[in-house]
Amino acid sequence: MNHLELSFGHGVATVTLNRPELRNAFNDEVIAELTAVLFELEKRTEVRCVVLAGNGPAFCAGADLNWMKRIAGYSRDENLTDASGLARMLEQLYRMPKPTIARVHGDTYAGGIGLVSACDIAIAAEPAQFCLSEVKLGLIPATISPYVIRAMGARMAHRYFLTAERFGAVEAQRIGLVHEVVAADALDGKVAEVARSLVTAGPEAVKACKKLLHDVAGHAIDAGLVRRTVEAIADIRASHEGREGVQSFLAKRKPNWLPGA
Numbered sequence: 001m002n003h004l005e006l007s008f009g010h011g012v013a014t015v016t017l018n019r020p021e022l023r024n025a026f027n028d029e030v031i032a033e034l035t036a037v038l039f040e041l042e043k044r045t046e047v048r049c050v051v052l053a054g055n056g057p058a059f060c061a062g063a064d065l066n067w068m069k070r071i072a073g074y075s076r077d078e079n080l081t082d083a084s085g086l087a088r089m090l091e092q093l094y095r096m097p098k099p100t101i102a103r104v105h106g107d108t109y110a111g112g113i114g115l116v117s118a119c120d121i122a123i124a125a126e127p128a129q130f131c132l133s134e135v136k137l138g139l140i141p142a143t144i145s146p147y148v149i150r151a152m153g154a155r156m157a158h159r160y161f162l163t164a165e166r167f168g169a170v171e172a173q174r175i176g177l178v179h180e181v182v183a184a185d186a187l188d189g190k191v192a193e194v195a196r197s198l199v200t201a202g203p204e205a206v207k208a209c210k211k212l213l214h215d216v217a218g219h220a221i222d223a224g225l226v227r228r229t230v231e232a233i234a235d236i237r238a239s240h241e242g243r244e245g246v247q248s249f250l251a252k253r254k255p256n257w258l259p260g261a
Contacts, residue, residue, distance in 0.1 A: 003030045004037060005055070011048035011199035012192075013041050019064075020056025026111060027067035028085055035089040042096060048199040048206075050096065051191060052119060053103040059128065060112030086111065086143050093118040094147055095214070097207040099198045103191045104128050104169075104178060113177070114144025117151035120210070121194060122178040124169040125187045130177065131166045150217070152177045202257055204241040208232065 003026075005016040015037055017024035026034075041047050054060055071082055093100060093115065102119040109131045116122045132148070134141045141148065141161055149157045156175040160167065169181045182190045198206070212232055219225055236242045241257070248255040 001033055001037070004033050006037060008047070010196075011046065012051060012195045013044075013047045013049070014051040014053055015041075017052075017054040017060055020054075020058075022064055023058035023061035023107065024054040024056065024112075025061045025064040025067075027064040028082065030064075031085045031089045035085070035092055038089070038092045038096060042098065045203075047098060048203055049099050049101065049195045051101045051103055051195060052093075052115060054105065056106075058107040058112075059102075059104045060109070060115055061107055062110030062112050062133070083143055086114075090114055090118050090144065090147060097210055098203075099206055099210070101191055101194060101198075102178075103187060105184065105187055107131075109133050110141065111144055114141075114147055116177065117144065117147035122151075123180050123182065123187065123190050123194065124172060124178040125184040126169050126181055127184055128169040128172070128178075128181075129166055130168070130172050131164060132160050133164045135162065136164045148177075200258060202241045202245050202255065204239060205236060205245070208236050 003017070003019055005014075005018045007014045007016070015034070017026075017030070019025065019030070038050070041050055071079065074082060099121070100119040102116045102122040104116055104122060104124040105128060106125075107129050108116060110133050113130060113132055132141050145157075145161075148161075152160070152175045159165075160175075169178065172178045173181045180190065212229070215228060215232075216225065237246075241255075244257075245255050
């Protein structure tokens with residue numbers, strides 16, 4: 001990998017954007033690498049949680065200026081092909097069956113906010129700054145919009161999509177873009193704490209829970225949705241992991257997916 005670092009420990013895989021000299025801005029190569037890494041981590045059974053981080057002063061400054069210069073001359077068809085790569089990567093991150101955490105430590109602009117929004121949990125350091133800057137360049141945050149709007153809500157998206165204002169970590173938490181804000185020197189500890197809570201859960205239950213979230217969020221509560229939720233709990237109760245989890249709880253022992261069980 002040319003633009004990413006990958007590390008493992010205690011069931012957690014950390015994927016770190018590693019273009020500090022370019023503020024971790026992404027181009028087509030970064031997008032392709034990140035897509036491939038996410039696909040590989042999805043298959044690795046020892047990985048129970050994925051943390052997305054960045055090296056250097058910024059988390060991710062959005063699109064690489066050199067890449068933007070190159071695509072400035074693209075035709076519409078070429079732009080469709082190019083944008084499809086980013087869309088696939090964001091969807092891969094969003095639909096990852098394992099829980100994901102965004103470790104946000106610095107400037108996070110445009111597509112960088114898309115990465116944060118596509119993760120399940122986002123934890124930011126107090127100095128982090130955010131900006132959906134696209135309209136200032138005559139563009140729109142189209143590809144990232146399904147994830148950002150789900151994260152901050154449509155009403156807040158109206159403001160920040162249209163004004164391209166910078167806002168801080170406290171405001172990002174207030175509007176729902178990040179879940180928690182901590183001091184810069186406490187960021188790694190908080191991320192590790194949340195990751196530990198994720199890797200102790202039943203891996204199949206976590207996978208099913210993420211599917212449940214995708215199936216339920218934003219959908220009307222109708223007979224079909226109610227039926228699917230009933231089927232979901234029946235399926236997990238009858239599964240090997242579901243039975244093991246309940247039996248271990250009643251017997252006051254560790255479930256078999258935990259070390260030392």
